[in-house]
Amino acid sequence: MAKLLVIYASDYGNTKKAAEVVAGGAKSVPGTEVVLLQAEKVKAEDALAADAIIVGSPVHMGSMDWRIKTFIDRVCGGLWMKDAMIGKVGAVFATGSGYGDTGGGAELTMLSMLNNFAELGMIIVPLPKNTPGYPKGGLQWGAYARSAGENLEQTGVSEDSLAAAKNHGANVARLAAALKGAKVFGG
Numbered sequence: 001m002a003k004l005l006v007i008y009a010s011d012y013g014n015t016k017k018a019a020e021v022v023a024g025g026a027k028s029v030p031g032t033e034v035v036l037l038q039a040e041k042v043k044a045e046d047a048l049a050a051d052a053i054i055v056g057s058p059v060h061m062g063s064m065d066w067r068i069k070t071f072i073d074r075v076c077g078g079l080w081m082k083d084a085m086i087g088k089v090g091a092v093f094a095t096g097s098g099y100g101d102t103g104g105g106a107e108l109t110m111l112s113m114l115n116n117f118a119e120l121g122m123i124i125v126p127l128p129k130n131t132p133g134y135p136k137g138g139l140q141w142g143a144y145a146r147s148a149g150e151n152l153e154q155t156g157v158s159e160d161s162l163a164a165a166k167n168h169g170a171n172v173a174r175l176a177a178a179l180k181g182a183k184v185f186g187g
């Protein structure tokens with residue numbers, strides 16, 4: 001059984017909703033166990049127990065939320081020193097208001113989280129363009145949902161913009177199951 005940990009930070013509920021949809025997609029893959037946690041509550045043992053970790057952030061000032069970066073430093077930093085995250089599967093998602101349509105900083109937010117995963121030696125999962133929902137809810141880096149309208153009025157994330165999130169969760173769950181027990185790195 002593959003164990004997935006879905007982590008998020010959220011002030012207004014949009015990224016929390018996206019996290020729930022990602023977790024639901026992962027759970028739809030038979031034999032997958034999913035734990036959903038706010039970034040502040042994640043302990044080292046939660047990360048250690050997971051075969052795959054999916055992290056979601058709101059775009060804040062063009063980059064990731066401070067609570068996600070704190071999780072990376074507080075929890076993953078110590079595990080990095082022990083090589084304990086190497087070979088785990090990692091994926092990301094984000095929500096944003098959509099400045100400049102996609103959202104100023106959405107790609108940087110996702111890429112900077114993926115950069116942290118690469119530093120940890122994790123196996124990064126992209127969002128392939130044939131994923132259902134991709135045209136409205138994704139970039140190659142992961143799922144992205146827009147939480148504001150044309151005039152940046154708050155609309156909440158629509159099911160439409162979350163369509164890829166569910167499938168991203170399922171993709172990660174299938175890959176984690178396929179790799180479970182495999183020793184990929186380290187010779």
Ligand SMILES: Cc1cc2nc3c(=O)[nH]c(=O)nc-3n(C[C@H](O)[C@H](O)[C@H](O)COP(=O)(O)O)c2cc1C
Nearest residue numbers: 010011012013014015058059061062096097098103
């Ligand atoms: C302090 C702050 C900075 C933000 N900066 C950006 C930004 O640079 N680009 C963007 O597209 N959205 C930006 N937003 C909008 C949020 O990313 C968006 O509303 C997101 O969906 C909020 O997620 P949450 O409901 O989970 O808190 C910002 C919001 C806040 C509160």
